[in-house]
Amino acid sequence: MDDMHFDLVVIGFGKGGKTLAAALGRLGKRVAMIEQSAAMYGGTCINIGCVPTKSLVHHAEHPGAGTAPERHRKAVEATRALTAALRGKNFAMLDTIDTVTVITGKATFLDPKTVRVAAGEDVLRVTADTIVINTGAVPTVAAIPGLRESTRLLTSTDLIDLDHLPKRLAILGGGYVGVEFASTYAQFGSAVTVLDSASRIMPREDEDIAEAATGILRGAGVEFVSDAQITGVRDIDNGVEITYELAGETHTLAADEVLAATGRKPATEGLGLDRAGVRTTENGAVEVDEFLRTSQPHIFAIGDVNGGPQFTYISLDDYRIVADQLVGVGKRSTKDRRFVPYTVFMSPALSRVGLTERQAVERGLPVKVQEKAIADIAAMPRSKIVGETRGLMKFVVDRETDLILGATLLSVDSQELINLVTLAMRHDVTATELRDSVYTHPSSTEAFNEVLGTPPVRTA
Numbered sequence: 001m002d003d004m005h006f007d008l009v010v011i012g013f014g015k016g017g018k019t020l021a022a023a024l025g026r027l028g029k030r031v032a033m034i035e036q037s038a039a040m041y042g043g044t045c046i047n048i049g050c051v052p053t054k055s056l057v058h059h060a061e062h063p064g065a066g067t068a069p070e071r072h073r074k075a076v077e078a079t080r081a082l083t084a085a086l087r088g089k090n091f092a093m094l095d096t097i098d099t100v101t102v103i104t105g106k107a108t109f110l111d112p113k114t115v116r117v118a119a120g121e122d123v124l125r126v127t128a129d130t131i132v133i134n135t136g137a138v139p140t141v142a143a144i145p146g147l148r149e150s151t152r153l154l155t156s157t158d159l160i161d162l163d164h165l166p167k168r169l170a171i172l173g174g175g176y177v178g179v180e181f182a183s184t185y186a187q188f189g190s191a192v193t194v195l196d197s198a199s200r201i202m203p204r205e206d207e208d209i210a211e212a213a214t215g216i217l218r219g220a221g222v223e224f225v226s227d228a229q230i231t232g233v234r235d236i237d238n239g240v241e242i243t244y245e246l247a248g249e250t251h252t253l254a255a256d257e258v259l260a261a262t263g264r265k266p267a268t269e270g271l272g273l274d275r276a277g278v279r280t281t282e283n284g285a286v287e288v289d290e291f292l293r294t295s296q297p298h299i300f301a302i303g304d305v306n307g308g309p310q311f312t313y314i315s316l317d318d319y320r321i322v323a324d325q326l327v328g329v330g331k332r333s334t335k336d337r338r339f340v341p342y343t344v345f346m347s348p349a350l351s352r353v354g355l356t357e358r359q360a361v362e363r364g365l366p367v368k369v370q371e372k373a374i375a376d377i378a379a380m381p382r383s384k385i386v387g388e389t390r391g392l393m394k395f396v397v398d399r400e401t402d403l404i405l406g407a408t409l410l411s412v413d414s415q416e417l418i419n420l421v422t423l424a425m426r427h428d429v430t431a432t433e434l435r436d437s438v439y440t441h442p443s444s445t446e447a448f449n450e451v452l453g454t455p456p457v458r459t460a
């Protein structure tokens with residue numbers, strides 16, 4: 001078997017890896033992109049992650065005509081068409097670069113510089129000067145008796161592509177995946193129950209925010225059970241039964257399907273990292289330094305596989321760091337990341353950046369909190385125009401410096417607004433400057449004129 005040699009081999013068609021492969025390919029470097037599945041060209045985000053879930057959110061929020069199962073079916077079909085188109089574009093993006101080769105097969109390290117790629121009976125070996133591991137993460141299915149054996153078990157990947165609308169959907173885990181699917185499927189018409197072992201839903205958020213968000217979800221029909229210790233899952237006639245302990249009592253819940261949404265773990269199984277001499281952390285992530293080099297200096301790890309945070313935009317930023325190492329000045333590092341925002345795409349979206357009020361107070365900072373319910377913001381007619389007046393905006397501001405310490409926006413358009421707040425924070429724009437900026441009208445941004453002009457609801 002002849003070895004094929006490349007300047008760069010990328011294992012996994014993730015966000016950071018494909019961007020790096022394209023950038024170096026355009027510079028004339030010989031690059032191989034190894035992806036285990038043709039159904040995953042473009043990676044998790046466009047095929048089974050961000051894009052299909054947000055397509056379903058959009059369709060759930062804007063239902064067309066027909067019965068609930070028909071509307072759901074149309075949404076799934078539209079989503080499939082969208083992801084297929086993006087998959088094709090992603091493949092073409094690399095395939096049309098002369099020096100880039102896309103190899104479809106599962107990669108395993110044979111030694112620090114050699115990777116074996118297998119697709120059925122076909123096997124080939126590639127060697128490279130630089131190797132980038134970009135294999136992403138896979139759902140964690142908790143070791144709950146009966147769960148893995150249940151024929152009604154779904155992961156997020158299965159649920160995105162499900163042909164029928166579950167009448168009763170049980171969701172294990174109330175994190176990003178759990179909340180987004182709960183919101184979406186409740187709007188499609190499923191009876192949704194979210195069970196979480198944590199003592200409260202959305203533990204990352206301040207209590208008032210978690211309460212407002214869960215209030216909105218409850219209003220959409222979602223039931224929540226927190227502090228639930230799930231002890232067993234078993235298939236029953238026409239469904240599945242979940243047994244859990246709550247406050248010393250045993251309860252059962254019957255559902256048609258059960259979604260495992262209890263986290264995602266780095267995808268390192270079968271990669272042969274030990275043969276490459278690449279160390280992993282105790283959480284199973286590939287260990288990297290701030291330049292994303294592994295314990296082998298010519299091997300980098302980017303995206304979810306290096307321990308996260310598990311967001312597409314972090315994988316993209318990982319690309320910037322590695323590109324800077326390979327063809328730049330070698331200065332950019334994970335330490336440059338000040339203020340990473342996030343959005344949970346419930347309806348309306350919940351977005352946050354920086355410190356919560358609780359974190360700011362715990363740090364002993366001089367805090368003032370300015371917040372307003374969306375329905376009460378006179379200077380935000382957009383919310384009334386689009387008919388989405390639920391939620392609130394909350395800013396945590398340093399009373400002495402006037403710098404924004406954090407913001408939580410539970411509102412229409414918050415997935416856009418939070419990026420402006422993040423930019424302001426990164427560049428030390430004060431709360432007063434953000435308040436007194438000239439914004440277009442009618443927009444959601446102009447709400448900042450008002451919310452940041454209201455008297456503090458609390459100080460510390």
Ligand SMILES: Cc1cc2nc3c(=O)[nH]c(=O)nc-3n(C[C@H](O)[C@H](O)[C@H](O)COP(=O)(O)OP(=O)(O)OC[C@H]3O[C@@H](n4cnc5c(N)ncnc54)[C@H](O)[C@@H]3O)c2cc1C
Pocket residue numbers: 011012013014015016017034035036037040041042043044045048049050051053054105106107108134135136137156177267270271302303304305309310311312313315345
């Ligand atoms: C349901 C869901 C919704 C999400 N929504 C959002 C969102 O709205 N916003 C957001 O920012 N993030 C979201 N995420 C997270 C986001 O999708 C991930 O953080 C991101 O896609 C990770 O990209 P990556 O670069 O690590 O690699 P990935 O895109 O995960 O790509 C890894 C690739 O490696 C391949 N691979 C794995 N092992 C091998 C091997 N041995 N050989 C060859 N190929 C291999 C896989 O098939 C895969 O294509 C969501 C995730 C999920 C599951």
Ligand SMILES: NC(=O)c1ccc[n+]([C@@H]2O[C@H](COP(=O)([O-])OP(=O)(O)OC[C@H]3O[C@@H](n4cnc5c(N)ncnc54)[C@H](O)[C@@H]3O)[C@@H](O)[C@H]2O)c1
Pocket residue numbers: 142172173174175176177178180195196197198228230261262263264309310311342343344345
């Ligand atoms: N909008 C977005 O940016 C977005 C959307 C979806 C996913 N993601 C990424 O994907 C990752 C995975 O998402 P996720 O929601 O699966 O994980 P998560 O870590 O956000 O939430 C997991 C939840 O499961 C609960 N849990 C864990 N074990 C349990 C058990 N045995 N029984 C009941 N509950 C249990 C936890 O308390 C937690 O609330 C996220 O960390 C995020 O980075 C991002």
